[in-house]
Amino acid sequence: MDEDYFAIFSPEKITEHLRMSSLIDRTHRILVRITPQPENEFEIAIVGYNYPSGLSILCGLLSAFGLDIRTGDIFSLSKQSSKASSGRIVDVFCVTLKHGVPFDETRQREFERELSALMEFLAAGSLNEARERLNRFLIERLEKMGEAFSGLTLPVELAFDNQTSTGWTLMEARCGDDFGFLYAISNALAMRGADINRVKIRSSGGRVTDHFFIADRWGRKIEDGRDQQRLRMAVSMIKEFTRYLPEAPDPARALRHFDQFLDKLIEISEDKFPDHTMAFLAGSEGMNLLAHLLGSSDFLWDDLLRIHFSELLPALEDFNKSKLRPGESLKSALRTDLRRRLAQIPIAAPPEQKKKIFNAFKDRHVFLIDSAHLVQPNATLMDFSYALTDLGEVVLEEAARLCHEDLVNSRVDPLPAEGATRSFAIFGLGKFGGREMGYASDFELLFVHQSAGSGEFFESFARRVVDFIEARSHGIFHIDLRLRPYGHAGAWSTPFDQFTRYYSSDGEAASFERQALIKLRWIAGDEHLGRQVEAHRDKFTYSGVPWDWADAMQLRRRQILELVKPGQTNVKYSAGGIVDIEYAVQYLQLLNGADHPRIRLSNTLDALLGLRRLQIIREPDYRTLHDAYLFLRNLIDGLRIVRGDATDLVLPGEGSEEFKSLARRMGYRETERTRSAAHLASDVRDWMKRVHDYFVLRFDFEAQ
Numbered sequence: 001m002d003e004d005y006f007a008i009f010s011p012e013k014i015t016e017h018l019r020m021s022s023l024i025d026r027t028h029r030i031l032v033r034i035t036p037q038p039e040n041e042f043e044i045a046i047v048g049y050n051y052p053s054g055l056s057i058l059c060g061l062l063s064a065f066g067l068d069i070r071t072g073d074i075f076s077l078s079k080q081s082s083k084a085s086s087g088r089i090v091d092v093f094c095v096t097l098k099h100g101v102p103f104d105e106t107r108q109r110e111f112e113r114e115l116s117a118l119m120e121f122l123a124a125g126s127l128n129e130a131r132e133r134l135n136r137f138l139i140e141r142l143e144k145m146g147e148a149f150s151g152l153t154l155p156v157e158l159a160f161d162n163q164t165s166t167g168w169t170l171m172e173a174r175c176g177d178d179f180g181f182l183y184a185i186s187n188a189l190a191m192r193g194a195d196i197n198r199v200k201i202r203s204s205g206g207r208v209t210d211h212f213f214i215a216d217r218w219g220r221k222i223e224d225g226r227d228q229q230r231l232r233m234a235v236s237m238i239k240e241f242t243r244y245l246p247e248a249p250d251p252a253r254a255l256r257h258f259d260q261f262l263d264k265l266i267e268i269s270e271d272k273f274p275d276h277t278m279a280f281l282a283g284s285e286g287m288n289l290l291a292h293l294l295g296s297s298d299f300l301w302d303d304l305l306r307i308h309f310s311e312l313l314p315a316l317e318d319f320n321k322s323k324l325r326p327g328e329s330l331k332s333a334l335r336t337d338l339r340r341r342l343a344q345i346p347i348a349a350p351p352e353q354k355k356k357i358f359n360a361f362k363d364r365h366v367f368l369i370d371s372a373h374l375v376q377p378n379a380t381l382m383d384f385s386y387a388l389t390d391l392g393e394v395v396l397e398e399a400a401r402l403c404h405e406d407l408v409n410s411r412v413d414p415l416p417a418e419g420a421t422r423s424f425a426i427f428g429l430g431k432f433g434g435r436e437m438g439y440a441s442d443f444e445l446l447f448v449h450q451s452a453g454s455g456e457f458f459e460s461f462a463r464r465v466v467d468f469i470e471a472r473s474h475g476i477f478h479i480d481l482r483l484r485p486y487g488h489a490g491a492w493s494t495p496f497d498q499f500t501r502y503y504s505s506d507g508e509a510a511s512f513e514r515q516a517l518i519k520l521r522w523i524a525g526d527e528h529l530g531r532q533v534e535a536h537r538d539k540f541t542y543s544g545v546p547w548d549w550a551d552a553m554q555l556r557r558r559q560i561l562e563l564v565k566p567g568q569t570n571v572k573y574s575a576g577g578i579v580d581i582e583y584a585v586q587y588l589q590l591l592n593g594a595d596h597p598r599i600r601l602s603n604t605l606d607a608l609l610g611l612r613r614l615q616i617i618r619e620p621d622y623r624t625l626h627d628a629y630l631f632l633r634n635l636i637d638g639l640r641i642v643r644g645d646a647t648d649l650v651l652p653g654e655g656s657e658e659f660k661s662l663a664r665r666m667g668y669r670e671t672e673r674t675r676s677a678a679h680l681a682s683d684v685r686d687w688m689k690r691v692h693d694y695f696v697l698r699f700d701f702e703a704q
Contacts, residue, residue: 248295576688
């Protein structure tokens with residue numbers, strides 16, 4: 001140990017530390033001795049193996065148990081001995097217990113067990129797992145105590161001294177005596193890879209002065225002014241960010257992503273951003289925003305990484321100034337922005353550059369719309385759906401325009417035969433057709449062209465469009481053509497006359513395909529052809545031809561039996577899932593659409609409102625289906641933003657961390673996460689039961 005160690009501790013204390021150290025082995029990696037002191041204080045002595053990030057883990061756990069660090073002396077083996085496999089620490093804290101928080105023998109044993117469990121993760125090299133376990137535990141405990149990191153408001157002053165110690169940089173940190181300060185600053189040092197050898201903590205008069213003897217991750221002093229400034233920025237921002245950890249749906253994920261965010265930020269020269277942008281990021285608004293974004297989804301973070309920070313950060317600053325307002329003005333702005341970017345590409349540039357710029361634009365705006373929905377309190381589910389749909393329409397329009405022009409100009413693929421028209425139309429189906437897009441929603445599309453003599457040309461055209469729009473499998477804007485005539489066996493683009501034959505009373509379309517056409521909506525291409533297709537759809541789907549109830553009920557039974565595993569709740573396919581609402585509305589449209597054109601609508605809520613106005617659905621049932629639909633849509637989006645997969649809609653176990661985070665993402669913010677999760681679980685069961693009860697009663701449905 002350093003000489004300071006022998007100056008601070010008496011021979012009796014050193015003997016005690018030696019005894020504790022002699023008991024350290026692979027079974028007991030860390031030992032704790034807790035000694036009560038007067039005035040509700042405790043001395044906590046910890047001896048164990050020395051692991052990277054061990055101090056930040058320990059300080060976080062102390063905070064989780066309501067222990068406010070008043071003084072502390074933290075020692076590890078000196079640098080000369082740090083390569084030894086038997087590296088040890090001796091940490092001695094004097095802590096004060098938060099008012100009303102117990103720390104009796106039972107809680108003391110719990111503290112020791114949890115610390116040992118965290119050290120096991122560190123011993124196995126599982127630092128991320130240790131941090132995630134700690135941060136979830138910490139936030140849950142703070143919520144139960146009614147405590148927060150709101151005290152971390154005062155600025156921290158850092159000074160670096162490379163003269164006092166021959167082997168270490170002395171970093172002096174001064175700040176207000178805030179609860180959780182040592183956790184925040186030790187976290188910042190650990191996340192930036194600093195090696196901490198010795199820490200001296202002293203509090204007096206409402207101020208704390210901490211001395212950290214540190215080196216960089218390569219064991220060198222931190223002498224470069226730029227490295228010191230980066231550390232100042234990291235400490236300041238992580239300290240501020242820590243205040244907002246309780247706001248994050250998943251605090252552990254938020255902190256992990258914030259570490260990577262800082263890496264990305266430090267890579268870029270600060271002079272690329274205006275002072276007001278950096279001030280916004282470092283301030284309360286920016287940190288609150290980042291906590292929500294970074295603690296929501298690994299997939300959202302992956303999307304963020306694909307976007308150039310020089311464009312992204314100013315856009316984040318605008319979130320609190322502008323609202324998510326879908327409509328023609330948004331579409332016009334998006335279209336203008338995209339065409340401006342494409343116009344800047346040199347004529348001689350390869351086609352792949354145009355595709356790259358196009359998809360970068362798409363990814364950037366998907367991220368911004370997703371993020372706005374998460375952080376803007378007044379952004380409704382429908383605002384979000386319409387905005388994503390508006391973006392999707394612009395993306396599809398421009399992709400079709402570019403691919404059609406390139407195909408005509410390239411002359412690689414055969415042009416339509418003499419006299420044949422080049423007219424085409426593209427239609428949305430499913431969520432896209434219904435203007436009901438959400439996180440990870442795909443593009444269900446149908447390509448139709450006017451003339452049968454143009455088949456080869458438009459087959460190439462459809463394939464080019466699908467290739468041009470890049471997307472993750474089962475992710476947002478992933479193109480799905482399975483609802484075209486003949487499914488996988490059919491051509492990618494369908495001639496209009498074949499479309500009319502297939503979808504006719506004596507055609508080959510199955511009952512479910514007739515139902516699926518309810519969502520069909522013209523998006524891009526020739527509007528005249530688009531309206532012709534929609535008119536034929538109305539004639540076929542709403543023909544008044546009797547609906548095959550036996551087939552429809554059998555399909556729903558098969559979904560429940562074959563797509564839902566026993567013991568699981570699938571928010572889409574389980575009894576009372578969202579398809580019960582969608583199918584109920586669509587069945588009633590099919591039954592009544594011939595006589596009431598006003599309900600021939602592709603949007604579920606619009607159609608539901610039309611059915612209520614005609615009194616086909618009674619007011620109490622309308623309210624049940626309307627509110628349940630919004631609840632289940634929000635639940636589905638909450639699942640998809642975490643998983644990034646449109647197909648995985650199985651609820652996690654009610655006691656799992658994923659379900660607790662889902663509850664927070666849904667707005668359940670009770671003092672205990674377990675209670676929030678229980679409240680969500682109860683609401684899920686209640687809404688799904690009410691929905692399925694309606695479905696069973698209205699359509700005389702029997703599950704078995």
